[in-house]
Amino acid sequence: MVISRHGIAATSQTLASEAAAQVLARGGSAIDAAIAANALLGLVEPMSCGIGGDLFVIYWESKTGKLTGLNASGWSPRGLTIEFMKSLGRDAMPQEGIHSVTVPGCVDGWERLHKRFGRLSWRELFQPAIYYAEEGFPVTEIIQDTWKSATAKLWGDEAGRRIFLPEDKPPAVGQIFRNHRLAAAYKLIAAQGAAAFYKGDIARAILKTSARLGGKMSAEDLAEFQSEWVEPVSTEYRGWKVYELPPNSQGIAALEMLNILETFPLFNYASASLEDLHLKIEAQKLAYQDLRRYVADPRFAKLPTAGLISKSYARERAALIHRDEANCAPAPGKPPSTAGDTIYLSVVDRDGNIASLIQSVYLSFGSGVVVDEYGFHLQNRGALFELDAEHPNALEPRKRPLHTIIPAFMEKDNIHIGFGIMGGYNQAQAHAQFVSNLVDHNMNIQAALEAPRFTKLTFGGCDVMIENRVPAGVREGLAARGHNLEVLADFSGWMGGGQAVLHMSDTGVNYGASSPRKDGAAVPEAPPYFGPHPR
Numbered sequence: 001m002v003i004s005r006h007g008i009a010a011t012s013q014t015l016a017s018e019a020a021a022q023v024l025a026r027g028g029s030a031i032d033a034a035i036a037a038n039a040l041l042g043l044v045e046p047m048s049c050g051i052g053g054d055l056f057v058i059y060w061e062s063k064t065g066k067l068t069g070l071n072a073s074g075w076s077p078r079g080l081t082i083e084f085m086k087s088l089g090r091d092a093m094p095q096e097g098i099h100s101v102t103v104p105g106c107v108d109g110w111e112r113l114h115k116r117f118g119r120l121s122w123r124e125l126f127q128p129a130i131y132y133a134e135e136g137f138p139v140t141e142i143i144q145d146t147w148k149s150a151t152a153k154l155w156g157d158e159a160g161r162r163i164f165l166p167e168d169k170p171p172a173v174g175q176i177f178r179n180h181r182l183a184a185a186y187k188l189i190a191a192q193g194a195a196a197f198y199k200g201d202i203a204r205a206i207l208k209t210s211a212r213l214g215g216k217m218s219a220e221d222l223a224e225f226q227s228e229w230v231e232p233v234s235t236e237y238r239g240w241k242v243y244e245l246p247p248n249s250q251g252i253a254a255l256e257m258l259n260i261l262e263t264f265p266l267f268n269y270a271s272a273s274l275e276d277l278h279l280k281i282e283a284q285k286l287a288y289q290d291l292r293r294y295v296a297d298p299r300f301a302k303l304p305t306a307g308l309i310s311k312s313y314a315r316e317r318a319a320l321i322h323r324d325e326a327n328c329a330p331a332p333g334k335p336p337s338t339a340g341d342t343i344y345l346s347v348v349d350r351d352g353n354i355a356s357l358i359q360s361v362y363l364s365f366g367s368g369v370v371v372d373e374y375g376f377h378l379q380n381r382g383a384l385f386e387l388d389a390e391h392p393n394a395l396e397p398r399k400r401p402l403h404t405i406i407p408a409f410m411e412k413d414n415i416h417i418g419f420g421i422m423g424g425y426n427q428a429q430a431h432a433q434f435v436s437n438l439v440d441h442n443m444n445i446q447a448a449l450e451a452p453r454f455t456k457l458t459f460g461g462c463d464v465m466i467e468n469r470v471p472a473g474v475r476e477g478l479a480a481r482g483h484n485l486e487v488l489a490d491f492s493g494w495m496g497g498g499q500a501v502l503h504m505s506d507t508g509v510n511y512g513a514s515s516p517r518k519d520g521a522a523v524p525e526a527p528p529y530f531g532p533h534p535r
Helices: 014-025 030-044 082-087 106-117 123-135 141-149 151-155 158-164 180-192 201-212 219-223 251-261 274-294 311-318 426-439 445-450 472-480
Strands: 002-004 008-011 054-060 067-072 228-230 233-237 240-244 341-348 354-362 408-412 415-421 463-467 484-488 498-504 510-514 521-524
Touching: 002 008, 002 521, 008 014, 008 030, 008 498, 008 510, 014 030, 014 123, 014 341, 014 521, 030 054, 030 106, 030 123, 030 180, 030 341, 030 354, 054 106, 054 408, 054 415, 067 106, 123 180, 141 151, 151 158, 180 201, 201 219, 233 251, 240 251, 240 426, 251 274, 251 311, 251 426, 274 311, 274 426, 274 472, 341 415, 341 498, 341 510, 354 408, 354 415, 408 426, 415 426, 415 445, 426 445, 426 498, 445 498, 445 510, 463 472, 472 484
Parallel strands: 463 484
Antiparallel strands: 002 510, 008 341, 008 521, 054 067, 054 354, 067 228, 233 240, 240 408, 341 354, 408 415, 415 498, 498 510, 510 521
């Protein structure tokens, strides 16, 4: 772990961590540093995030102990309906292209967060991203590998090909990459605020791109969008309080999975042992069936959120788990009724405030559609809608789709942890495994991020991906119980990179961690040993 009495920023790319640490050293808050890092990540890790995507945040104030949640996920265009999609011959939502695009919520989210929790000026938060967009940065290894795998998608869009395939190929490791068009967008946002994106020049460029491709986005869809302050939902896991954001995100699946696991003595088993992994895989299947069946935009559907994360419901679901046999046909339960690619970053400032932030354009390079004049991709979150009108997550005008990206927070006594692990439907199950590693297996935050994991990205069946650091004997035991394993590399990207920060409120000491599955690092704020920072 990185351990410091000053602030720490942990992100998926070291230049972004460094920029956030410098913001902290200038007296910036955890939110200031998180916004600066996120803006820079939109440049250096463009396949994963950017201003064309959505944002979720959990923010913890050390002075008051208050948690605040922000849902900055955008809605579908008013003209994008089930009837329209079926008129195109569609029986399922497209996974890319203009009709998978929803309104990007990121920039509005940044502005709302800064107005409430920022200390530095809005304009200076974009200086690191503008600097690197104009001067260039060397492309890092894991990001380059992902970039290369998306070559065909980038080739399908003229602007994407021109900007992101210099010399008609992805940049090599260490090659200097620039994006002057994105720099222009950041300059507008820095000078004019979110209005530049939703009502100004950037909005007009988005609408021009959408119209050229036959999209349904209107000026009103952009101008009328507002992100939403929300109350985090939580459960207790063996004395720890674990928080996620409510639907339309998948956070409740992590809480339901933890509630199911709490009924079993995982602390009696070694991490990544046969019993440990079998129970976690089976709990994941049950929680994810409920995720797929029930999670949607609560403004459009009445959701059994409290029932899904109740302890009594978890006991019902846990009773379905066979200790010696995999369930290949899990089904959603009936909870009691009650009234893609991604970046994650966490920052703790010198006062102990914690920003747990996740932001994404969903699948690699989002919809594949680049806003021509400004060099960023639009997200494809609309791909997660259903075209079954009876489903809670059915496509409707101005509705937010089921969302996979989730920030998290957990605390016990004087220990407060902001954490997140990226990767589409990997996230909720990875959160539960991280929490179990800390609580059941007494790992620190770095070890908990590094520990071998499994992930299951399908609904139903007995297929499961697992890292090859899980001992061969354990893998053989899982196979004997009916699990169909796909064995991946030591630190597979399918398991999702992640970051975590921890604040000890009794000592004031901060800790940071970053997963080796990404190019990033946890970087501490430099103390003022050379005197005050020149302004």
